[in-house]
Amino acid sequence: MIADIVTLFPSMFFGPLDGGVVGRARAKGHLAVRLHDLRRWGEGRHRVVDDAPYGGGGGMILQPGPLFEAVESIREQYPVEHDRVVLLSPQGRKLDHQGVKRLAGFERLILLCGRYEGVDERVREDLADEELSIGDLVLTGGELPAMMVVDAVARFLPGVLGCPGAAESESFADGLLESPYYTRPPEFRGRRVPEVLLSGDHGAIARWRADRAREVTRNKRPDLLKRDGSGTRQGRAKER
Numbered sequence: 001m002i003a004d005i006v007t008l009f010p011s012m013f014f015g016p017l018d019g020g021v022v023g024r025a026r027a028k029g030h031l032a033v034r035l036h037d038l039r040r041w042g043e044g045r046h047r048v049v050d051d052a053p054y055g056g057g058g059g060m061i062l063q064p065g066p067l068f069e070a071v072e073s074i075r076e077q078y079p080v081e082h083d084r085v086v087l088l089s090p091q092g093r094k095l096d097h098q099g100v101k102r103l104a105g106f107e108r109l110i111l112l113c114g115r116y117e118g119v120d121e122r123v124r125e126d127l128a129d130e131e132l133s134i135g136d137l138v139l140t141g142g143e144l145p146a147m148m149v150v151d152a153v154a155r156f157l158p159g160v161l162g163c164p165g166a167a168e169s170e171s172f173a174d175g176l177l178e179s180p181y182y183t184r185p186p187e188f189r190g191r192r193v194p195e196v197l198l199s200g201d202h203g204a205i206a207r208w209r210a211d212r213a214r215e216v217t218r219n220k221r222p223d224l225l226k227r228d229g230s231g232t233r234q235g236r237a238k239e240r
């Protein structure tokens, strides 16, 4: 997987994508991240990339030209079969587990990081294949959302997570939050780990975890249960 990121602040990506699972994925060649400074395609001596909105109103808008040229130049310089141009913006479809899994299926993602008030509508209509949002809040730029996409997608790439399929048996993978986890010590400040987890009875442990996952989801995210209506982990297990 290659992530080509178009941004006015390439240096923001130094650090967050260098360590841990993502850093190792890049070191092992499972993931490549290329940063493209939008300024490179700016107009004139001052490399202008934004302008005032037609019709007035505060703030500045990223112009279409530099963004279109950036994408065309990346595709020319690094041709691939199957890529996706993703615009990160609050107007996008909410990014979720299934969305990340789908993005992980592309050979290359071109991530467009907005700044200022946003981008010219022609970028949204004629350049981006899709628009994604990390949540109903307004950030100062699309860089942090782009980092989140790279981090989340990396976990689906073969060879990145310790055990294959780990990304399939976690929160949201089957529409439920995960059951509670415990580790040593068995008793901490008077609070004991549930006996079933110390029992070695894997059947009982699996049932306990399924019940807890449903309970946690019902308490914290009932909307997730509504989504697929079955509300039972077993129910979904059967469908697989």
Ligand code: 4FV
Pocket: 088, 089, 090, 114, 115, 116, 117, 118, 119, 132, 133, 134, 135, 136, 137, 138, 139, 140, 141, 142, 145
């Ligand atoms: C955002 C979001 C986001 C909006 C104006 C950048 C900012 C500025 N991106 N999910 N929420 N973007 O707030 O993806 O251009």
